[in-house]
Amino acid sequence: MKKIFSYPTSLNKLTTHYCAGCGHGIVHRLISEIVDELNIREKVIAIAPVGCAVIAYNYWNFDVCEAAHGRALAVATGIKRYRPDNIVFTYQGDGDLAAIGTSETIHAANRGENLTVVFINNAVYGMTGGQMAPTTLLGQKTATTPAGRDASLTGYPLKISELLAQLTAVKYIERVALDSPQGVLKTKSAIKQAFRNQVENIGFSLVEVLSPCPTYWQMSAKQSLDWIRDVMSREFPVGRIK
Amino acid sequence: MTGNEAIAEGAVQAGCVFYAGYPITPQNELTAYMAKRMAEVGRIFIQSESELAAINMVLGVSAAGGRVMTSSSSPGISLKQEGISYLAGCQLPCVIVNIMRGGPGLGNIAPSQSDYFQATKGGGHGDYHSIVLAPSSVQEAFDLMFSAFELADRYRNPVIILGDGMLGQMMEPIYCTRKKRTTQNAQRTTQKKWALTGCKARSPNIIRSLFLAEGKLEEINKILQKKYKKIQVQEQSWEGLFLEDAHTVFVAYGTMARIARGLMYGLRKKGMKVGLIRPISLWPFPLKAFCNLPGVRRYIVLEMSYGQMLEDVRLAVERKKSVEFFGRAGGGIPKEEEILKKFFKKKVEL
Numbered sequence: 001m002k003k004i005f006s007y008p009t010s011l012n013k014l015t016t017h018y019c020a021g022c023g024h025g026i027v028h029r030l031i032s033e034i035v036d037e038l039n040i041r042e043k044v045i046a047i048a049p050v051g052c053a054v055i056a057y058n059y060w061n062f063d064v065c066e067a068a069h070g071r072a073l074a075v076a077t078g079i080k081r082y083r084p085d086n087i088v089f090t091y092q093g094d095g096d097l098a099a100i101g102t103s104e105t106i107h108a109a110n111r112g113e114n115l116t117v118v119f120i121n122n123a124v125y126g127m128t129g130g131q132m133a134p135t136t137l138l139g140q141k142t143a144t145t146p147a148g149r150d151a152s153l154t155g156y157p158l159k160i161s162e163l164l165a166q167l168t169a170v171k172y173i174e175r176v177a178l179d180s181p182q183g184v185l186k187t188k189s190a191i192k193q194a195f196r197n198q199v200e201n202i203g204f205s206l207v208e209v210l211s212p213c214p215t216y217w218q219m220s221a222k223q224s225l226d227w228i229r230d231v232m233s234r235e236f237p238v239g240r241i242k
Numbered sequence: 243m244t245g246n247e248a249i250a251e252g253a254v255q256a257g258c259v260f261y262a263g264y265p266i267t268p269q270n271e272l273t274a275y276m277a278k279r280m281a282e283v284g285r286i287f288i289q290s291e292s293e294l295a296a297i298n299m300v301l302g303v304s305a306a307g308g309r310v311m312t313s314s315s316s317p318g319i320s321l322k323q324e325g326i327s328y329l330a331g332c333q334l335p336c337v338i339v340n341i342m343r344g345g346p347g348l349g350n351i352a353p354s355q356s357d358y359f360q361a362t363k364g365g366g367h368g369d370y371h372s373i374v375l376a377p378s379s380v381q382e383a384f385d386l387m388f389s390a391f392e393l394a395d396r397y398r399n400p401v402i403i404l405g406d407g408m409l410g411q412m413m414e415p416i417y418c419t420r421k422k423r424t425t426q427n428a429q430r431t432t433q434k435k436w437a438l439t440g441c442k443a444r445s446p447n448i449i450r451s452l453f454l455a456e457g458k459l460e461e462i463n464k465i466l467q468k469k470y471k472k473i474q475v476q477e478q479s480w481e482g483l484f485l486e487d488a489h490t491v492f493v494a495y496g497t498m499a500r501i502a503r504g505l506m507y508g509l510r511k512k513g514m515k516v517g518l519i520r521p522i523s524l525w526p527f528p529l530k531a532f533c534n535l536p537g538v539r540r541y542i543v544l545e546m547s548y549g550q551m552l553e554d555v556r557l558a559v560e561r562k563k564s565v566e567f568f569g570r571a572g573g574g575i576p577k578e579e580e581i582l583k584k585f586f587k588k589k590v591e592l
Contacts, residue, residue: 042442045306047449057448063438065305066450068328074290075347078302078310079438081286083262086306086440104298107291 008032010061017055022220023178023211024052027120028059030188031091031212035062040087045079047072052126053092071102073108076115087198089116093127094135098160105160109204116194117206119161121172122213123232128218134158137235143217157235161208165242172197172205173241178212179228185212186238210236243416245409247269249339251418252387253311254279254532255570257338260286260303260310262296266318267351268407269341271572273313283546291314293318297325297338304334307448309391311569313339315407316357317348319365326400327366330466331451335394337387338372339403341410344573352573353497358550361402364523369463371470372400373477374524376495380385380414386522397433397473404524408497473526480528481520485535488517493555494544495521499574502544505578509586524551532558542585544576545569 011032018024035041044062048054048068057064058067067075072090080088097119098103108115124142125131129223131144135157139148159172172194176187187209192206210232219227243251250272255260261280262271273289278454280287290296296312303310313321319340327334338575341359344350361374373393377383394401414531438447453459485491495503499520509516517538519531532541532555541563543552552567559565568584572575 010546019361043440045438045440047302055454057450061441061446063441063447064449065302065438066328066332066452067301067446068298068324071294071325072299074298075297075302075305076259077288077295077436078299078304081288082303082306082308085441086438103291104295107295130292145485207438210515 005054008036010035011062012059014059018052018124019079019215021212021214021224022052023120023122023209023213026178026184026209027187027209028056030184030191031118034188034192037192038195038199040195040199043085044087044089045083047076047088047090049090049092049096050127050168051096053091053093054127054211056091056181070096070099071104072096072101072169073104073113073115073117077108077111077113080115084114087116087195089118089195089198092119093126094118094119094121094123094133098134098158100159106164106167107162109170109206110167112203114198114201114203115205116198118191118194119206119208120211121208121236122211123157124213124216126216134160135236138230159236161206169204170206170242173208175208175210175236175241176237177210177228177233177238179210179225179233195211201202208236210238243418244411244413245377245380245383245405246341246411246417247275248418249274249313249385249387249403249405250279252384253257253337253391254283255418256388256391257309258285258391259308260299261312262288262290262299263313264290264293264296264318266315267545268343268410269313269315269339272339272341272410289514293321294324297322300336301325301329301332301334304329304336305332305438307434307439309395311337311339313341315341315343316345316354319357319360323360323366325424326372327368327370328451329400330366330372331368333398333466335398335400335448335578337394337401337403339405342406344571350573351407351573352409353409353546354571355496355498355546356550356571357404358547359543361404362527370466371473371524371525372402373397373473374402374404376404376522376524377498378499378520380409380412381416383409384416384418389455393477397469399469399473404496406497418448431466443511444536448493449562477523478526478528478530480531481522482517482531483520484515484517485519485538487515487537489515489537489539490517490542491517491535491538491540492542492544493519493521493551495524495551498544498546501576501578501581505581508578521551527554528577529558529560535557538563540564544581546575547571
């Protein structure tokens with residue numbers, strides 16, 4: 001008999017610290033499966049963000065570097081330029097990638113660094129207690145927008161993927177959503193493409209994942225998935241952006 | 243060669259494989275030299291989008307095992323403090339050059355020594371120290387680059403080269419042979435077992451400064467403190483002149499030490515027993531230089547600041563000797579006459 005499904009080698013057998021219904025655990029596992037399938041575990045160097053996934057290195061069974069909040073793509077640039085044969089990816093949240101790290105994000109993309117970026121967009125700062133993120137939807141209640149996000153005070157949800165798509169050096173951008181089993185499969189296939197692009201030296205590739213945060217959306221796990229499908233993905237349409 | 247160029251050439255020969263920098267006066271010649279020279283030797287140069295990005299690229303290369311450097315001047319170094327704290331916390335080696343200019347704020351572009359506290363007392367958040375070396379000539383700036391990279395690797399710690407606008411811009415002839423060591427030094431990185439290289443035939447390496455488990459961060463801090471203690475014992479360096487018979491000793495570093503040296507020789511010609519202590523390592527501060535000098539009656543600390551190294555000299559002499567001070571900052575370079583006027587009552591003409 002042939003074994004066709006097993007626990008990924010790239011994922012440590014641990015219980016994660018993530019809340020029930022959170023998307024991080026799913027994406028950690030997808031990345032681990034992809035790293036195994038592409039047979040690149042011994043070449044991978046990941047950059048862990050500041051945010052809920054700050055201790056992602058506890059879960060992954062490959063080399064990982066910490067980065068200060070927002071600086072993941074600068075750190076990744078250094079590693080990849082110095083070790084071009086390694087496969088370097090960043091794993092970043094919306095605050096990390098699209099607020100404090102906007103400059104590092106845009107410039108790494110504009111230089112066309114041959115990197116893979118997994119961008120988790122859950123429209124909220126999870127680690128620090130559910131404050132407004134750059135991607136928070138209008139009207140969405142957070143710790144720092146108790147009456148709901150008001151465009152006249154805080155502007156609009158930032159579509160960083162669409163912004164990055166304008167840059168000549170950017171090769172691949174896709175937005176996916178963890179709103180259903182089908183969504184999870186599409187997420188895997190998009191992230192795999194972003195890794196494959198790096199292996200084939202194609203260049204800067206980013207996958208934006210709309211990911212549930214039931215705790216700070218104050219919803220059940222099921223309601224969170226529905227909200228991604230019915231509300232969030234209206235503001236952030238899924239599909240290939242570039 | 244200018245001091246800026248000498249530092250850059252020294253770094254290349256010491257095996258620096260990656261340089262990232264952002265333009266700021268008065269250190270631009272360093273960045274420009276690296277842009278040209280790193281391409282010649284097939285290494286990596288990046289003009290980053292900010293000082294923050296530069297220091298974090300440095301962190302990445304260091305984590306991946308490469309000898310790496312960035313440079314800037316005072317306001318830019320302030321921006322790099324976040325990264326320096328992380329480098330110290332992660333125990334990552336690197337070299338950071340600060341060609342100091344006048345401050346605070348945007349200040350001006352004239353030479354200054356006002357970043358002494360920032361460089362020697364930590365600078366960023368947390369209990370840490372960078373090793374700080376202060377060259378006072380273009381030749382020494384070149385030579386110290388070798389020590390800087392060696393010390394960084396030996397202790398897995400950031401090393402700061404603290405120069406000033408005068409040293410950076412000044413041109414002096416130097417001995418600088420482009421020997422084989424340029425490539426040899428660049429290959430040293432393979433020995434770093436902790437580096438991120440991909441987990442082939444070993445368990446994964448993790449570079450981090452976050453330790454959430456109870457008691458773990460305290461344990462890490464104790465390891466750091468033990469390392470700093472060792473550096474303090476082993477790595478003090480200074481130049482002492484005429485300390486055997488001196489009654490008055492000037493204490494000065496960098497550009498200010500050149501002025502102090504001139505003064506000292508002038509005064510000695512007049513028969514006055516004057517000496518000089520020139521700290522080369524500012525951290526660890528060369529406490530040993532102040533030991534066993536029973537003949538010294540007064541120390542005169544000279545700085546292009548309003549008294550920063552002064553505090554370390556006071557600690558070194560433990561109030562047992564008189565410590566006097568003269569300093570100017572904000573871009574003013576003190577003249578010999580004004581120093582003489584303040585400290586020597588009899589009119590001395592050199």
